[in-house]
Amino acid sequence: MATKASRSAARTMMTPAVILLLGWMLVPLIMTLWFSFTKYLPLRGDSIQRGLEWVGFANYSRFLSSSAFWPSVQTTLIMVGGVLLITVVLGVLLAMLLDQPMWGQGVVRILIIAPFFVMPTVSALVWKNMMMDPVNGIFAHLWRFFGAEPVAWLQDASLSSVVTIVSWQWLPFATLILLTAIQSLDSEQLEAAEMDGALVIKRFWFIVLPHLARAITIVILIQTIFLLSIFAEIFVTTGGAFGTRTLTYLIFQRVIDSQNIGLGSAGGVYAIILANIVAIFLMRIVGKNLDA
Amino acid sequence: MGQIELKQVTKSFGTTQVIPPLDLIIQDGEFTVFVGPSGCGKSTLLRLIAGLEDITTGHIEIDGKGATDVVPAKRGLAMVFQSYALYPHMSVRKNIAFPLRMAKLDKAEITKRVEGAASVLNLTDYLDRRPGQLSGGQRQRVAIGRAIVREPAAFLFDEPLSNLDAALRVGMRLEISELHKRLETTMVYVTHDQVEAMTMADKIVVLNAGVIEQEGTPLELYRSPRNTFVAGFIGSPKMNLITGPEAEKQNAHTIGVRPEHIDVVESGGQWQGTVGVAEHLGSDTFFHIHNTGLAEMLTVRAIGDVSLRHGDAIHLNPRAAEIHRFDAQGLRIS
Ligand SMILES: Nc1ncnc2c1ncn2[C@@H]1O[C@H](COP(=O)(O)OP(=O)(O)OP(=O)(O)O)[C@@H](O)[C@H]1O
Ligand SMILES: [Mg+2]
Numbered sequence: 001m002a003t004k005a006s007r008s009a010a011r012t013m014m015t016p017a018v019i020l021l022l023g024w025m026l027v028p029l030i031m032t033l034w035f036s037f038t039k040y041l042p043l044r045g046d047s048i049q050r051g052l053e054w055v056g057f058a059n060y061s062r063f064l065s066s067s068a069f070w071p072s073v074q075t076t077l078i079m080v081g082g083v084l085l086i087t088v089v090l091g092v093l094l095a096m097l098l099d100q101p102m103w104g105q106g107v108v109r110i111l112i113i114a115p116f117f118v119m120p121t122v123s124a125l126v127w128k129n130m131m132m133d134p135v136n137g138i139f140a141h142l143w144r145f146f147g148a149e150p151v152a153w154l155q156d157a158s159l160s161s162v163v164t165i166v167s168w169q170w171l172p173f174a175t176l177i178l179l180t181a182i183q184s185l186d187s188e189q190l191e192a193a194e195m196d197g198a199l200v201i202k203r204f205w206f207i208v209l210p211h212l213a214r215a216i217t218i219v220i221l222i223q224t225i226f227l228l229s230i231f232a233e234i235f236v237t238t239g240g241a242f243g244t245r246t247l248t249y250l251i252f253q254r255v256i257d258s259q260n261i262g263l264g265s266a267g268g269v270y271a272i273i274l275a276n277i278v279a280i281f282l283m284r285i286v287g288k289n290l291d292a
Numbered sequence: 293m294g295q296i297e298l299k300q301v302t303k304s305f306g307t308t309q310v311i312p313p314l315d316l317i318i319q320d321g322e323f324t325v326f327v328g329p330s331g332c333g334k335s336t337l338l339r340l341i342a343g344l345e346d347i348t349t350g351h352i353e354i355d356g357k358g359a360t361d362v363v364p365a366k367r368g369l370a371m372v373f374q375s376y377a378l379y380p381h382m383s384v385r386k387n388i389a390f391p392l393r394m395a396k397l398d399k400a401e402i403t404k405r406v407e408g409a410a411s412v413l414n415l416t417d418y419l420d421r422r423p424g425q426l427s428g429g430q431r432q433r434v435a436i437g438r439a440i441v442r443e444p445a446a447f448l449f450d451e452p453l454s455n456l457d458a459a460l461r462v463g464m465r466l467e468i469s470e471l472h473k474r475l476e477t478t479m480v481y482v483t484h485d486q487v488e489a490m491t492m493a494d495k496i497v498v499l500n501a502g503v504i505e506q507e508g509t510p511l512e513l514y515r516s517p518r519n520t521f522v523a524g525f526i527g528s529p530k531m532n533l534i535t536g537p538e539a540e541k542q543n544a545h546t547i548g549v550r551p552e553h554i555d556v557v558e559s560g561g562q563w564q565g566t567v568g569v570a571e572h573l574g575s576d577t578f579f580h581i582h583n584t585g586l587a588e589m590l591t592v593r594a595i596g597d598v599s600l601r602h603g604d605a606i607h608l609n610p611r612a613a614e615i616h617r618f619d620a621q622g623l624r625i626s
Contacts, residue, residue: 197394
């Protein structure tokens, strides 16, 4: 498509942006790497001016051997996986529902999109105090109405509660992308499948779902990037207690609560490694959908 | 096996009635073509037969069995769409096999039938390609392949050739006719194209605003159109329709003469006029004649290459035996 001249022009024009982005990425990355090999405890008087003590891989082995590490990795994966599963499945269903002609379509669509515009902190607060509060929450009232004992959601079902909150926030995104994909499906293909003897479920499985494959891939990839670094929802609701401490949250605790920057940086490097492992897995599983 | 019968079928979208009560019998093994102007309800009628649209009132019977409330999948009909409607994420092989998989045939049988269809349609080399990697004509053949493997009671075609170029269209037209001769299965075919209708059909059904104006063999329609609509619609170029004193001389409200039934003579012709545009096709020449005092314009066919120029005077003799007469309602007077 592009000629030689336009390609070299494009390269020249892109250079400043690429350099800026590289700097943006490289400076924090290099500093994190550096800190992760030093003893850096500001409260004990360590500072960059006075020079940091080089400790080799001590921070790495300490972070890895801490009893909180593996559970936090597990929590991270469960949380990301859970939210992906819920948003993709419900997103596909909602998108198909919204694609049907119905009364008040415009309004319904806007309402469905609305949660995406609410800041994570605000939505977490609303869920915590309005919905899930064991005394005054709507769920508590509902449970009592049916004669059941209210559940202390954020203590007894903490991880699934956080997954619910985050899913609620990301469902609109998934729905929106999947809806545009569904709208681009040629209705004659569905009719052809109908003539070919495929009933509703088969039509969904053989025609609609393959058509959505690419959109689902995009939803999964984009959401994973953001979900690996969930923070506000955990901070506001459980503060990392009751088994909701993700890797991100653990690093936050090491750096801010214990003021151990070296240890936290080592955790950060582990988080980068984890993100890359997840990325490789995802690209293996779903990435081929992007080629065609 | 594939007689289709429509009894008093109507179709309305909201409050607008697209098909007024309509009766039609399509005989087993017949190649029936629906023609009519754009928006007259050809596609709608085909989709009613397929079951893709619900009929508003009336009955449909296939092979004598009520099919009105039967879902499309169970009617035993196959349809070829104008846009081909192939499944883009499946290979050609999977596309053709799809109806068989849905019918839960066993693997060996599916392979046998898919390969049979592919060799009939010259698709053997393309079985592992995706539809996106095929040309228009090949896609069309895949769509036909997908229809024939099921061995349906009848095929429904909705303008299947209209996306192809002229040369390919002629080729595919022959292939479909060929296929019909071999399979002897009922085919219902919607088209805009005069030539397709005339050359392929056993029976042509001329529709106008959802009403059947006439049905019959191509030659019946050509020789004795039932009314002025059919007279004007069948035949290319169109029949000349003349009203006024010239028609009254023949005791008719309107008379019609086809361009090929008017002879060009040196002098002393029954009608005179001046030559307008001349369309030279090599074998024939079509002249547009003005100032005849009969109609706005007459079209006349002259055989071979006739050297008349724009503005020349021309003498014409209509063949008396080939003049069609119609009354004030537009109906044929025999
Ligand atoms: N889903 C629909 N809702 C409302 N009106 C419709 C619908 N489908 C078709 N129509 C109307 O029904 C009439 C017949 O349409 P149809 O598609 O059968 O025409 P057609 O003869 O196939 O025309 P063409 O030759 O242009 O394809 C048209 O006036 C069209 O506007
Ligand atoms: Mg049509």
